[in-house]
Amino acid sequence: MKAALVHSLLAAGLVKPNLLRTWGDAPAALSRSDLPSEPFDLQALRQFAGLAFKVRHNPLRGPYANTFRLLSLCGLEITLFSDYACACAEQGLALAAQNEERARLLVQFIDQWHNPALPAHALLRDMARHEQAVSELERADAVAGAPQGQAAAPGPDSKLCPRGAMRLQESRYHPLAILAAMRVPTPDFSTLNTGSHLLAYWRAPASPSVQLVELDAFGFALLQYADGSRSLRELGALLGIGRARRAGMQALAQQLVQAGLLATEATAVPCI
Amino acid sequence: MGGGAGTSSGAHIGLAYGPGLAEFLNGCNTAPDYVEVPFEQLRHSPRLIAELQDIAPVYLHCASLSLAGFVEPAADTVSAVAGMAQAVRTPWIGEHLAFISAASLEGADQPPHTLTYTICPQLSMEVVDRVAANIALLQPQLPAPLIVENPPQYFAVPGSTMSMSQFVAAVLDRSEAGLLLDLTHFLITALNTGVDPVADLERLPLERVVEVHISGMSCQSGVYWDDHSMLAPPEIFDLLARTLRRARPRAVTFEYNWAPRLPLQLVVAQMDQARERLAAA
Numbered sequence: 369m370k371a372a373l374v375h376s377l378l379a380a381g382l383v384k385p386n387l388l389r390t391w392g393d394a395p396a397a398l399s400r401s402d403l404p405s406e407p408f409d410l411q412a413l414r415q416f417a418g419l420a421f422k423v424r425h426n427p428l429r430g431p432y433a434n435t436f437r438l439l440s441l442c443g444l445e446i447t448l449f450s451d452y453a454c455a456c457a458e459q460g461l462a463l464a465a466q467n468e469e470r471a472r473l474l475v476q477f478i479d480q481w482h483n484p485a486l487p488a489h490a491l492l493r494d495m496a497r498h499e500q501a502v503s504e505l506e507r508a509d510a511v512a513g514a515p516q517g518q519a520a521a522p523g524p525d526s527k528l529c530p531r532g533a534m535r536l537q538e539s540r541y542h543p544l545a546i547l548a549a550m551r552v553p554t555p556d557f558s559t560l561n562t563g564s565h566l567l568a569y570w571r572a573p574a575s576p577s578v579q580l581v582e583l584d585a586f587g588f589a590l591l592q593y594a595d596g597s598r599s600l601r602e603l604g605a606l607l608g609i610g611r612a613r614r615a616g617m618q619a620l621a622q623q624l625v626q627a628g629l630l631a632t633e634a635t636a637v638p639c640i
Numbered sequence: 641m642g643g644g645a646g647t648s649s650g651a652h653i654g655l656a657y658g659p660g661l662a663e664f665l666n667g668c669n670t671a672p673d674y675v676e677v678p679f680e681q682l683r684h685s686p687r688l689i690a691e692l693q694d695i696a697p698v699y700l701h702c703a704s705l706s707l708a709g710f711v712e713p714a715a716d717t718v719s720a721v722a723g724m725a726q727a728v729r730t731p732w733i734g735e736h737l738a739f740i741s742a743a744s745l746e747g748a749d750q751p752p753h754t755l756t757y758t759i760c761p762q763l764s765m766e767v768v769d770r771v772a773a774n775i776a777l778l779q780p781q782l783p784a785p786l787i788v789e790n791p792p793q794y795f796a797v798p799g800s801t802m803s804m805s806q807f808v809a810a811v812l813d814r815s816e817a818g819l820l821l822d823l824t825h826f827l828i829t830a831l832n833t834g835v836d837p838v839a840d841l842e843r844l845p846l847e848r849v850v851e852v853h854i855s856g857m858s859c860q861s862g863v864y865w866d867d868h869s870m871l872a873p874p875e876i877f878d879l880l881a882r883t884l885r886r887a888r889p890r891a892v893t894f895e896y897n898w899a900p901r902l903p904l905q906l907v908v909a910q911m912d913q914a915r916e917r918l919a920a921a
Contacts, residue, residue: 371762371770372710372743374799379742379753404799412795412863419794419865420757423898429869430659430900436869446860 373402378413385417385450386457418450425449425474427467431503432474434547435496441555442488452477468507475500490540491557498543501535501569505578508533508571522600522621522632524614529596531631532572536592539565544580572628581629587620594630646673649918651890653911654699656868657681657692658897667904671696672911676734676893680704682724689727699851699891700730700784707774707788708761709739711752718781725784731890732784732850734820737761737771737811738791760791763800763807772814779816787850788812789820792866793829804829805843818850821887823879824857824872824895828864837875841882849887852880854914855895869899871906877913884921892918 377398381388388410391397398408422445429436439445455477456463464470475496482489522528542565549555566588568581583591589607598606600621601614609617624630646652652673655661665671675692679702682688692698702721705713725733738758744750761767771788779786790808802810804826812819821844830837856870872894880892892914896902 370799371764371766374762374797375710375739375742375759376745376753378759378797379739379755380745382755382757382759383753406796406798408798409795415861415863416759416794420755424756426869426898427659429898433899433901436899440858440867440870443860445858446863446865 370402370404374404377403377408381408381410381413382417382420384457385414385454388414388417389454414450414454415446417453418446418448421453421456422446422449424463425470428471428474432471432496432499434550435492435499437550438492438495438546441550442492444488444492448478448481448492451481455481468504471500471503484540487557487562490562491546491560494539494541494543495546497537498539498546501537502578505533505535505569505571506576520625520632522618522625522630524601524618525599526621526632527596527599528590528594528603528621528625528630528632530570530591530594531628532570532575534571534591534629535569536588537567537569539567541565542582543567568629570629581627586617587624590617590620590624591629647915647918649888649921651888651892651918653914653918654696654891654893656701656893656895656897657688658868659900660896660902661695663900663902664904664907665695668908672894673697674699674891676701676895677728678703679721679724679733682728683720689724693728698728698730699732699734699893700725700728701734703736703738703740703758705735705774705778705786706738706740706758707735707778707786708737708767708771709741709774710770711739711741711743712774712777713741718778722782725782730784732787732818733782734787734789734851736791737788737808758791760793760797760804762797763802763804765801765810768807768810768814771811775815775817785816785818787818787820788815789822789853790825790829790844792822792825793832794863794865796833803833803835803840803843805835805840809843809845812845812848817848819845819848820851820853821846821849821883821889822853822855823876823883824853824855824866827875827879828857828866831864837879838882841879846883846886849883849889851891851893852883852887852889853893853895854880854910868895868897871896871903872910877910877917880914881917884917888921889918 392410478493478496482493484490540562541560545560566583570579593603604617654674654676655672657675657677674697676699704717736758739761740758741752741754743752793804827837830840854872854876856867856872858865858867
């Protein structure tokens, strides 16, 4: 019955891939007299656990189509999902039943796992977070709020808040540039510019679609802290804006109000 | 009931059930000859049966019988497979030459380790005998014939004494089951084990092929992997042509069932290519 024991070891290692590391550290566990003398290829088993875990994430291939394509293009699927399967097993985490939660945990893992020094990792992290922002905002209930109309110019005492649903995040690669590069069968990502792209994913009230707005650091910070409780003057103080630049800040706030991203009334839903 | 017209050879061209089926139906304005559906999915969503039978005949595929395992499937699982096979009137039940559960290492009183993905077994006479015994035990309980599918081999299983093609041939030699030849699994195994696929194909009992599976594959971390989100490479169609020199499959299933969006024109072109090869055989 050596085969049955071999099958049990394979199955145990795949159910709990963290066992593979334990066995790697203590090979004596696999050197029993009732086992074949050939070694178990623990690295290959770990990779296979990654394949199985990847397949269980297939329901995410709709909203995260570009993340999965990027994983495939960069040859990272097996590596990522092997590491993820082991990490989940070590923490005793079962796969989330709901796709939304499964996606959230996967993107969170990619964010922690990625090595920013490796361009393929950075691309993946940026695309995963991009698709997460779009997917979550699209799925959110339609946001109520005042129609844009003729926006009044904000004064120093105006209290500002985001209009509609919004998510702010930084990206090393611009997601639209990644998507443009992915339109060909064998993309060349080396030509993409890297930097710090400060992005607002914005779903205006009553709108079904999500817009992507790139901001400068000042505008990004203003949207980050404008939560309806602070006046423009207080926001300036919070952001360390001196008297000389207050007019510039007011003009920026005016631009954001006119673009519809900020409202002067505290009617909007907070950032998600 | 819908479904296409098959081929002039009498063989049918089908699609595996997946999120891309709706797009295929909308985009192609026609149904495949049949839809192959995993038993596990139908068990989870029985309402699918009626929905799919409105589209095309349903062929049942299964990953729960653990044919190459030493832990018998639960009696309620076997009866559910039988019931489902009866309900969809499948012409056969495809099942992997693999295992999905194994006895716990924690002791006989513990529940077995059960996986979500079938594993290639040890390739040995001990397992061949076990598969033959499992088929002999299960077949009388099922209303349609079992056909067995060659699994992909990603790593060497300790204690193996034969190649995959020898293993498959030995199993068929000891049972009445037909062969579900997964050409992508076959090519993956050949590439991962350093075997010439063209020569190795001839070692299989191709006359026993009932159904052929076709899907995509990828190479990552130095290993070839099954990938149902990608299109099959041209090598698969070369292998299909070689298979048809000796085999007369009754069905060819395209397993593009992992992703919701398919490059429809290319999928249809591949299906047409398979039809032509079957007709020419």
